[in-house]
Amino acid sequence: MKKAILSGNEAIARGFWEGGGHFANAYPGTPSTEILESMVQYPEIRAQWAVNEKTSLEIALGASFAGARSLVAMKHVGLNVAADPFFSASYIGATGGLLVVTCDDPGMHSSQNEQDNRWYALHAKVPMFEPTDSHEAKELTRQALSLSEKFDTPWLIRSTTRISHSLSIVELGEREEVEIKGYEPDFEKRNLLPVNARKRHEVVEERTLKLREFAENFWGNRIEEGDPSIGIVANGISYQHAKEVFPEATFLKLLMTWPLPDELIREFASKVKKIFVVEEGDPYLETYLRAMNLGVEIIGKEKIPMTGELNPTIVREALTGEKPSYFEIPKIPHRPPALCPGCPHTPVFYILKRLKANVTGDIGCYTLGALPPLSAMDTCVEMGGSVGNAYGIEIAEAMRGLDPRKKKLVAVIGDSTFYHSGVTPLIDLFYNNGITTVIILDNSITAMTGHQENPGSGVTLKGVPGRRVDLEKLVRGIGVEHVYTVDSFDMKTLKEVINREIHRNEPSVIIAKRPCVLLPQMKKRKYTYAIADPEKCTSCTLCWKLGCPAISVTKDKKTWINPDLCVGCEVCIDVCPVDAIYLADPNADNARKAGEEVLGWVKKQEQ
Amino acid sequence: MGKETRTVIVAGVGGQGILLASNLLSEAAMEAGYDVKKSEIHGMSQRGGDVISTVRFGEKVYSPIVGLAGADVILAFEKLEAMRNLPYLKKDGTVIVNDYRIDPLPVASGYMDYPEGIIEYLRERVKTISLDARQLAEKAGNIKTMNVVMLGVLSKSLDIPEEIWLRVIERRVPKKAIEANKVAFRLGREVAENAEL
Numbered sequence: 001m002k003k004a005i006l007s008g009n010e011a012i013a014r015g016f017w018e019g020g021g022h023f024a025n026a027y028p029g030t031p032s033t034e035i036l037e038s039m040v041q042y043p044e045i046r047a048q049w050a051v052n053e054k055t056s057l058e059i060a061l062g063a064s065f066a067g068a069r070s071l072v073a074m075k076h077v078g079l080n081v082a083a084d085p086f087f088s089a090s091y092i093g094a095t096g097g098l099l100v101v102t103c104d105d106p107g108m109h110s111s112q113n114e115q116d117n118r119w120y121a122l123h124a125k126v127p128m129f130e131p132t133d134s135h136e137a138k139e140l141t142r143q144a145l146s147l148s149e150k151f152d153t154p155w156l157i158r159s160t161t162r163i164s165h166s167l168s169i170v171e172l173g174e175r176e177e178v179e180i181k182g183y184e185p186d187f188e189k190r191n192l193l194p195v196n197a198r199k200r201h202e203v204v205e206e207r208t209l210k211l212r213e214f215a216e217n218f219w220g221n222r223i224e225e226g227d228p229s230i231g232i233v234a235n236g237i238s239y240q241h242a243k244e245v246f247p248e249a250t251f252l253k254l255l256m257t258w259p260l261p262d263e264l265i266r267e268f269a270s271k272v273k274k275i276f277v278v279e280e281g282d283p284y285l286e287t288y289l290r291a292m293n294l295g296v297e298i299i300g301k302e303k304i305p306m307t308g309e310l311n312p313t314i315v316r317e318a319l320t321g322e323k324p325s326y327f328e329i330p331k332i333p334h335r336p337p338a339l340c341p342g343c344p345h346t347p348v349f350y351i352l353k354r355l356k357a358n359v360t361g362d363i364g365c366y367t368l369g370a371l372p373p374l375s376a377m378d379t380c381v382e383m384g385g386s387v388g389n390a391y392g393i394e395i396a397e398a399m400r401g402l403d404p405r406k407k408k409l410v411a412v413i414g415d416s417t418f419y420h421s422g423v424t425p426l427i428d429l430f431y432n433n434g435i436t437t438v439i440i441l442d443n444s445i446t447a448m449t450g451h452q453e454n455p456g457s458g459v460t461l462k463g464v465p466g467r468r469v470d471l472e473k474l475v476r477g478i479g480v481e482h483v484y485t486v487d488s489f490d491m492k493t494l495k496e497v498i499n500r501e502i503h504r505n506e507p508s509v510i511i512a513k514r515p516c517v518l519l520p521q522m523k524k525r526k527y528t529y530a531i532a533d534p535e536k537c538t539s540c541t542l543c544w545k546l547g548c549p550a551i552s553v554t555k556d557k558k559t560w561i562n563p564d565l566c567v568g569c570e571v572c573i574d575v576c577p578v579d580a581i582y583l584a585d586p587n588a589d590n591a592r593k594a595g596e597e598v599l600g601w602v603k604k605q606e607q
Numbered sequence: 608m609g610k611e612t613r614t615v616i617v618a619g620v621g622g623q624g625i626l627l628a629s630n631l632l633s634e635a636a637m638e639a640g641y642d643v644k645k646s647e648i649h650g651m652s653q654r655g656g657d658v659i660s661t662v663r664f665g666e667k668v669y670s671p672i673v674g675l676a677g678a679d680v681i682l683a684f685e686k687l688e689a690m691r692n693l694p695y696l697k698k699d700g701t702v703i704v705n706d707y708r709i710d711p712l713p714v715a716s717g718y719m720d721y722p723e724g725i726i727e728y729l730r731e732r733v734k735t736i737s738l739d740a741r742q743l744a745e746k747a748g749n750i751k752t753m754n755v756v757m758l759g760v761l762s763k764s765l766d767i768p769e770e771i772w773l774r775v776i777e778r779r780v781p782k783k784a785i786e787a788n789k790v791a792f793r794l795g796r797e798v799a800e801n802a803e804l
């Protein structure tokens with residue numbers, strides 16, 4: 001048997017391949033992104049980036065209509081975006097196996113909330129698998145494909161950060177080849193007019209009964225006999241934590257967590273004196289077990305934290321009261337992530353701060369513009385939120401009888417985020433006579449999640465040229481007349497344009513354009529660096545406020561630039577009022593010149 | 608082969624080669640016949656945030672992570688990160704720390720001070736091996752081998768034969784850099800051999 005160490009995400013991709021998967025589609029989102037990135041290695045699979053999770057699922061559903069085994073992957077909040085087609089897909093079923101992978105993020109390592117997507121399975125009546133390690137992630141994905149077809153239902157695979165981003169040993173198998181049957185219309189099944197949908201709902205309820213029966217005998221749901229004084233019910237990574245702490249206990253291990261196996265649960269309850277429900281997040285299993293009236297004491301969320309991630313120490317302390325003896329340390333400086341040296345977003349926030357604008361923000365690398373010293377973003381709600389939020393403030397201010405322009409309102413949104421869900425609120429604003437200024441930070445990539453291609457990159461996930469959306473034309477197409485594309489490093493023009501547009505009584509869009517410095521074609525190069533002359537530096541603090549990680553302050557309050565980190569973007573040189581900063585070698589390559597080359601390349605492609 | 612599960616937390620700053628180091632460790636452990644799990648948080652690693660990777664191996668490993676006082680070794684590529692992770696070390700654990708400083712943003716921009724005397728602070732509390740891995744990497748002929756110097760130090764305290772380490776290094780690092788990495792590994796291993804604990 002061939003073995004490999006795979007992450008949960010790689011294992012899901014492998015399972016999809018082994019199970020005869022044809023089409024995989026996703027919008028990136030931590031911790032789910034590597035599932036699609038890992039699909040690229042399999043030539044049999046067509047894998048691509050979607051513009052958002054909703055379109056992603058709609059396209060996969062269409063592929064399933066035509067018999068292709070399909071998968072969509074998303075971070076937990078992505079399923080909120082895709083919820084509408086998800087609920088409908090439950091009624092319609094799956095002709096080609098259809099898997100929806102949701103990667104939740106307990107502990108919010110890189111998310112704006114800690115929602116527990118297990119409720120989606122219950123809510124939409126879609127069966128759900130939850131692996132507890134990489135091998136199971138692979139096996140469950142593989143098997144869910146044919147099960148999805150057998151039961152005629154989409155199948156939810158729920159992972160969490162510690163499943164997706166943990167590596168463990170996987171036994172590899174071969175691929176099962178499955179033919180794509182081809183599209184045949186089926187009006188009663190796929191057209192959810194009320195007359196059809198009423199019948200489909202009945203089908204869903206019948207299907208649920210069959211799935212309940214399946215769950216009772218499914219290999220992944222089983223009792224692991226042990227000490228009868230403690231019975232532990234656990235799912236996902238919590239199973240591993242609990243097993244670590246109580247290896248001797250009796251376990252009910254559940255890999256299929258909707259629908260749940262009632263008979264098996266009763267059998268388990270009859271074997272143990274007391275039940276601990278160990279689960280991260282909401283009391284999902286606990287609520288179900290309590291409603292079953294098992295006649296055994298159940299201990300759950302009164303002991304196990306509802307917030308954050310679990311680990312073995314937390315589980316031990318919660319269930320035994322045993323406190324760990326550990327080294328306590330004094331308060332030390334934290335190490336927040338920062339915009340890269342040479343990041344094209346930096347000058348934009350620097351200017352917005354100087355202009356004292358009120359900025360609604362969005363999600364991406366640029367959210368880091370909210371942190372000191374830039375501190376130039378008030379809000380960050382969800383992807384695409386910035387545009388509507390700013391426009392809503394405008395409405396309320398106007399309703400007070402004030403001129404909203406006095407508030408200097410600006411919505412700031414990244415290019416990928418704009419494609420994802422910024423276009424529709426901009427139409428709202430335009431249509432209803434709004435005037436708020438929108439700044440699109442166009443770095444030609446989805447940077448935050450690790451540099452995925454997007455509709456503005458001109459390249460697809462598989463690395464082949466794709467068509468390129470022209471942002472400026474897109475915005476003009478809506479009807480916005482005041483659209484300006486400005487080089488993010490041309491701070492003088494940028495400041496003039498932003499200042500002019502936030503005072504305009506009409507809607508306007510500013511596209512601040514510059515490639516991300518971590519683009520492969522930017523990263524490969526060797527750059528010169530900037531030097532700050534301590535004799536000339538007047539400690540005016542202006543360049544410190546850029547928050548460039550290469551800039552630090554010496555003991556005698558002078559600027560010092562770390563040559564190892566600096567990429568010579570010249571932004572601090574432009575900011576310095578006394579010309580104290582200069583390039584070590586003005587003739588050598590630097591991030592500014594490299595960016596211009598990349599932009600030139602982009603222009604050529606557009607012609 | 609020990610039955611007990613061993614836990615190593617590899618900690619440092621984005622860009623220091625932490626994930627490669629923990630991959631090499633995981634593979635070496637697998638090749639030595641152990642069950643292995645590894646978990647990491649790397650969402651913001653490219654933006655200079657802190658990075659932690661946990662590697663656990665033994666006869667049978669359940670959880671891929673540990674909580675407070677759960678790790679046997681902290682392998683820190685930067686000293687502030689060694690201190691930050693100290694609560695996760697068992698009281699009788701070992702810290703292997705690169706005596707190297709990278710200022711986090713609040714320090715660089717003058718809001719906070721970088722703590723003085725971190726190495727002494729660690730020594731007073733736990734078994735500590737401190738070294739200048741950057742200098743040794745330079746000696747090995749490639750500054751990027753700093754992570755493998757650190758692995759060399761670590762390797763001395765784990766039950767994994769040296770040949771396996773060298774095989775894994777050969778397989779995983781770019782061809783051009785194999786020799787430098789092997790030298791780096793040995794330089795690290797020597798540090799551990801000479802360390803007084």
Ligand SMILES: Cc1ncc(C[n+]2csc(CCOP(=O)(O)OP(=O)(O)O)c2C)c(N)n1
Binds near residue numbers: 028053081364416448
């Ligand atoms: C609904 C949803 N899907 C995905 C994500 C993950 N995510 C956060 S930011 C981001 C992309 C940001 O790209 P862009 O707007 O181009 O900004 P950049 O990071 O390039 O500055 C993604 C995919 C999310 N937070 N919410």
Ligand code: SF4
Binds near residue numbers: 365
């Ligand atoms: S990855 Fe790119 S967009 Fe993100 S902070 Fe760095 S330079 Fe800016």
Ligand code: SF4
Binds near residue numbers: 341561565567572
């Ligand atoms: S030139 Fe200035 S702003 Fe640009 S990376 Fe170097 S120090 Fe930072």
